[in-house]
Amino acid sequence: MKSNEESLRGLMQLAQKGDKAAYSTLLTEAGRWLSRFYAQKIAAHEIDDLVQDTLMSVHRKLSSYDPSRPFLPWLAAIARFRWVDRLRKTYKHEASALDFDVAEDGHEDVVGAKISIDRLLGQLPENQAEVIRLTKIEGHSVSETCARTGQSESLVKVNVHRGLKKLSALIESE
Amino acid sequence: MKANKQMTERSFNIDALVEDLAPVKPIKAMPTLLTLAAIAVVALFAISFMRDFRTDLLTGQPTAMFLMRAGMLALLGGATAFSVLAMAQPSVGKHNNSWQIAVAFAALFPLGGIIAIMTGDNTLAIASMASVYRCLGFSAITAFATAIPMVMSLRRGAPTNPERAGWLTGVAAGGMGAFAYSFYCPFDSLAYTGVWFTLSVAISAVAGRLIVPSLIRW
Numbered sequence: 001m002k003s004n005e006e007s008l009r010g011l012m013q014l015a016q017k018g019d020k021a022a023y024s025t026l027l028t029e030a031g032r033w034l035s036r037f038y039a040q041k042i043a044a045h046e047i048d049d050l051v052q053d054t055l056m057s058v059h060r061k062l063s064s065y066d067p068s069r070p071f072l073p074w075l076a077a078i079a080r081f082r083w084v085d086r087l088r089k090t091y092k093h094e095a096s097a098l099d100f101d102v103a104e105d106g107h108e109d110v111v112g113a114k115i116s117i118d119r120l121l122g123q124l125p126e127n128q129a130e131v132i133r134l135t136k137i138e139g140h141s142v143s144e145t146c147a148r149t150g151q152s153e154s155l156v157k158v159n160v161h162r163g164l165k166k167l168s169a170l171i172e173s174e
Numbered sequence: 175m176k177a178n179k180q181m182t183e184r185s186f187n188i189d190a191l192v193e194d195l196a197p198v199k200p201i202k203a204m205p206t207l208l209t210l211a212a213i214a215v216v217a218l219f220a221i222s223f224m225r226d227f228r229t230d231l232l233t234g235q236p237t238a239m240f241l242m243r244a245g246m247l248a249l250l251g252g253a254t255a256f257s258v259l260a261m262a263q264p265s266v267g268k269h270n271n272s273w274q275i276a277v278a279f280a281a282l283f284p285l286g287g288i289i290a291i292m293t294g295d296n297t298l299a300i301a302s303m304a305s306v307y308r309c310l311g312f313s314a315i316t317a318f319a320t321a322i323p324m325v326m327s328l329r330r331g332a333p334t335n336p337e338r339a340g341w342l343t344g345v346a347a348g349g350m351g352a353f354a355y356s357f358y359c360p361f362d363s364l365a366y367t368g369v370w371f372t373l374s375v376a377i378s379a380v381a382g383r384l385i386v387p388s389l390i391r392w
Contacts, residue, residue, distance in 0.1 A: 015195065016197065016198050016199075016200060017197050018195060018196060018197035020192050020193075020195050023191075023192050023195050024188060024189075024192045027188045027191060027192065028188060031188065052187050055187065055188065055191065056187075056191070057332070057392070059191045059194070059195075060392065061331070061332040061392065062198045063198040063199060063200055063201050063330060063331070064200075064201055064262055064263050064264065064330070064331040064332040065200060065263070066200055066201075066263045066265075067200055069263075069265060070265070073265040073266040073267055074263075074264060074265050076265075076266040077264035077265050077266050077332075077334050078264065078332060078334075080266065080334065081264070081332070081334040
């Protein structure tokens with residue numbers, strides 16, 4: 001079953017009242033939606049872990065959902081926050097470990113489009129977007145990126161560093 | 175095999191979360207806004223009883239500067255507090271920018287204050303440092319009191335931009351603190367308002383940015 005806004009919203013309203021059956025269905029559907037959402041944004045092997053983190057956050061922050069508003073934008077806001085959090089932690093420990101995989105079976109809906117990686121990269125300076133795309137999305141090494149862009153190794157690293165920092169700020173301000 | 179293992183782990187996780195489910199009440203902004211208004215009113219009566227009410231208020235003929243200043247600070251505090259409380263309920267694509275309009279209007283006071291000083295307003299020279307400390311101190315105490323309900327609401331909610339939430343909590347609290355003090359403040363000059371009231375809000379904003387994010391991370 002493909003999640004849809006109206007049914008998820010109804011399930012969430014029941015879950016806020018303590019309906020466990022509705023909550024179980026909601027979390028299962030939300031988990032599927034999140035897997036598709038993150039498929040465009042992080043490495044495949046990290047998706048399940050991040051989905052679980054996000055579901056835990058959803059559970060802890062149930063009262064922050066306003067039942068008079070749509071459900072998916074709320075879920076997307078929680079998901080984006082957890083994603084940025086992961087981005088920051090990885091970036092703090094080892095910027096080079098960050099990995100954005102291109103989804104083979106991407107699910108692009110209205111909410112997803114608002115925070116698609118391409119649109120976000122379009123808001124970065126060209127030299128930063130280019131090195132992030134080459135190193136983090138296409139998987140080229142720093143030396144290959146140097147050869148392709150004509151930038152020095154240290155400049156590539158600086159641009160990746162600055163670009164990722166700006167990227168997290170952009171994601172938060174969306 | 176790995177996918178099956180992951181699915182099992184996730185199912186187990188979901189079962190545990192479902193088992194832990196308890197009914198929750200969705201966060202509402204209005205009770206917190208009313209609490210903030212009550213704190214500001216109590217604070218303005220407290221300072222006025224401790225010191226003295228402005229004579230223009232006692233005679234029922236408030237000055238134009240008092241009305242403009244109090245109105246602007248109420249707008250700044252109220253609109254920004256509303257934005258802060260909206261941040262507790264996140265949503266992609268939902269923007270509450272009422273604080274930007276309030277801050278833009280409030281910025282007219284420091285600008286006006288600078289112009290007033292340059293054109294000969296000497297209130298700053300006349301005002302004693304004791305009155306300045308009273309202004310900053312009382313505003314800060316009230317700001318602290320109003321920040322508490324906002325931080326509690328943010329902690330209960332899910333703010334997705336803790337730094338901005340910190341700034342705005344500080345601006346809202348500072349605006350309400352200065353609003354309460356304005357009912358006592360004996361100075362009506364644009365120079366005094368533009369400098370000391372602005373400084374009071376600015377200090378609160380910086381304190382909010384430094385203190386609040388660590389309190390509301392989740």
